[in-house]
Amino acid sequence: MNNWSISTFTRTARRRYLGVGIALLAALMLAGLTAAAGPALAQSDEEMVVGVFNNDGTPTGHDRIMQAGFNTVIEGAYVQLLDEVAADGLKAIVWVGPYNEDTCEFEKDDAWIREYVGNVAGHEAILAYYIDDEPGRARVEGCPNVVNQVRERSDLVKSIDPGATTFLALAAGDGQEDYPWQYFTDTVDILGLVVYPCNVQKGCGFSHIQNAIDEAESDGVDRYWAIIQAFGDHWYKQPTYEELEAQINYWADNSSMEGYLLFKWEGLEDFSNEQLRALGSRFFDVPRGTQFFHSVEWMAESGITLGCNPPVNDLFCPSEYVTRGQMAAFLVRALNLQAAAQDAGFVDDDGSVFEG
8 A cells, every 4th residue: 555545544534533523422412412301491492590589688689699690589670670680680570469368459559560560661681570479378268369360460560561471479288279270370471389398397308399290280380480498497497408409400300390499598598609509500501400401411421511611610601602622622522532643733723722
């Protein structure tokens, strides 16, 4: 075999092996996407809601919440407050309740809703309007019209702010039955399923969460956020960090939730920002429950991806394009290739982290 044919063979082989390598990486990534993708979000092109109730005691009420990696807060219907939320890159669920179980009426009348929702309608920070918190007990204790009233209030808000999303939190029990989601299923756009699985006497039982998920599916609840226990009192047990993470993981792996809200901030104050940012995910911009969480985790565990913001590398940047340099790094790591023995001759990679 002459020199020309050896050179030709070498180039051909390299191209072939590179093609095989790319095909293999694509197959491995596809396997991660299909075999380990987990439950997909109902709206996979939107950022998953990862929020918390109550303010954190800082000047804005959400400085540390933002630093801890949450993207959603509860806020009032005031332009100045929403401006601060938007400035920090957060979204707000705007509180417009509550419902009064003694009078069987909303405490804010329709005129108040028209004025205050009108003032903030269309604001960039608004994720949803929070119509009420746990009205289920009112339904069985003297306010049978509360279901229609919630629906009417939701309709009123959406007539003032067209295209808005409305939200309602529901307790897992109303005094008569467990998981009474069906009564309020069509009253708002998104239900918040309030399920607290940890109590002082029995510890944490995840069958409670599974029952809530099963009932939501049976009742035709299309869209919901999980309200996750992060507090304790004389009845409910304060979850440990591991128990808090286990709750998030259970919801993410077994339901079609579109996000979750932790109740409440006071139960999180002893955890570091790093711990809170890592809840359920090594990359806080790919939380558990998002469509490709398992695939991204698989790539990280396999050493194929390290993150996109070195040296911290707590971000994956899922919406960013992959450069040729990054793809080269993926191939090298996936196929365990050795560094090049000599310079490939490219003039635009000098000093690049991907040069070798």
